[in-house]
Amino acid sequence: MDQLPLIIWSVSALVLGLMVGSFINVLAARLPFEKSIVWPGSRCFSCYRPVRLFDNIPILGYLRLRGRCRDCGAGFSVRYLWVELGTGLAFLGLFLAEVVFNWFNYPGLVWNYRFDPTPPPPLVGVYVYHAALVALLIAAAVIDTEHRVIPPLIPFTGLVVGVVGAAFLPWPWPHPPAAAAFAQPGIPWMLLPVTGRVPEGVQPWPFYGPAFAVSLAGTWKLGLLNAVLGALAGSFVVRGVKWLFETGFGKEALGLGDADLLMMAGAFLGWQPVVLSLFVGAFAALIVFKLPAIVIAAVRRTGVDRELPFGPGLAVGVVVTWFAWPWLAPKVQPVFFDIQTLLVVVTIVGVGMLTAGLLLRRREEPEPQPQPVGK
Ligand SMILES: [Zn+2]
Structure with a gap:
């Protein structure tokens, strides 16, 4: 049976995800209350x-006891089940996409499972690196949904893992460093018809080009610089949009936990996908979370919860942008690698944010504000 390695490895990825999901449940139950996450059990x-x-085995333990405590019969939230299952399926999906179907088009890092019982070890390493990002995003989204807070331990753990991994997997790896030869001085290389598309590695793009004097393509310095700049960009794009929007709107929008979330994603993915994912995330928050909330509120005839957490939408935005990158990258290349175009776009988006905030403020103004209660 030549598909046996594929099945064994896929099931392992699923089980790993179920176990990580179980740990995310522990984090969600303890981190917001600043309890220890390792002791007691x-x-x-x-x-x-x-x-x-044996009752603590993911999924099975929950189902066998029908979500109740064996000793006192108290019900456990069904969230435990969904988080475990969701993380398991996410790990399996990432494994199939990245390792089996080579979704990101890594050259040379292909697993021919019919002939090779194990995937290439570097590919397994890349998978574990990206699975860590997925797990941290799920943890942040789950805790933000439940407690309206993203505990800093999650994004800062992600920052460290992202930066260290990036130093080992610098752009354009697994392309050879020679793949960066297109970035010659004097050539308008960011234009697709002239030099073609920027090759995407595990670290999707270099932070800029062709100025690579301090950090040559394929060196750990480039990987490190990419991750640090990505983290800074992720943090500052949220803070910038928050400031512009609030200046216009006059009320709080976005939280600093959202800035930390994108900071973490930036360390893994570099600054370009992360800046885009804020806007994809805003769209996702609207379509995937806000719209159903409005519909449910209309059906139940209750008020819409205005303070929906943004973390889950942002996490979806990161994953969607990341997986769309092979398709998206050539479309956004002329913007992200040409400083003049970039400045024009940044100005337009900035003015747009400010205007949107002002327009929303106009609409909200007639609404009576509750008087603040003395603290
Ligand atoms: Zn009990």
Whole structure:
């Protein structure tokens, strides 16, 4: 059976995801309350008796006890089940996309599972690196949904993992460094018809080109610089949009946890996909989260929750932008690699944010404001 390695590895990815999802549940239950995440072991929140090892097995433990505590019968939130299952499927999906179907077109890093029982070790490393990003995004989204806060431990752990991994996987790897030869001085290389598309590596793009004197293509210095600039860009694009929008709108929008979330994603993906993912994320928050909330509120005849968390939309925005990158990259190349075009776009978007804020303020003004209660 020549598909056996494929099945074994896929099931392993799924099981790994279920276990990580189980740990994310622990994080979601403890991090917002600043409890230790390693001690003590899992406990029932009602009777505080420890959960037995076999009852703690992802999915199966929950289903066998029908989501109840074995000792006191208190119900566990069905969130535990969905987070475990969702993380498991996300890990499996990433494995199929990245390792089996080579979604990101990594040259030379292809697993021919019919002939080779194990994927190329560098590809497994890339998978683990990206699975960490996915897990951290899920953790941030779950905790933000439940508690309206993204505990800093999550994005700052991601920052460290992202930056260290980036130093080992610098652009244009796994393309050879010679793939960067297109970036010659004096050639308008950001224009597709002249020099073609920028090759995408595990680190999707270099931060800019062709000025690579301090950080040659394929060196750890470029990887490191890419990750640091990506993290800074992720943090500052949220802060910038927050400032512009709030200046116009006059009310708080976005949180600093959202800035930390994009900071983490920037360390993994570089600045260009991350800046785009803020706008994709705003769109996702509107379509995937806000619209259903409005519909549900209309059906139940209740008020719409105005303070929907932005973290889940942002996490979706990061993943969508990242997976669309092979298709998206050549379309946005003339903007991101030409400083003049970039400045024009930044100005237009900035003015747009300010205007949108002002327009929304006009609409909101007639609404009576509740008087602040003395604290
Ligand atoms: Zn109990």
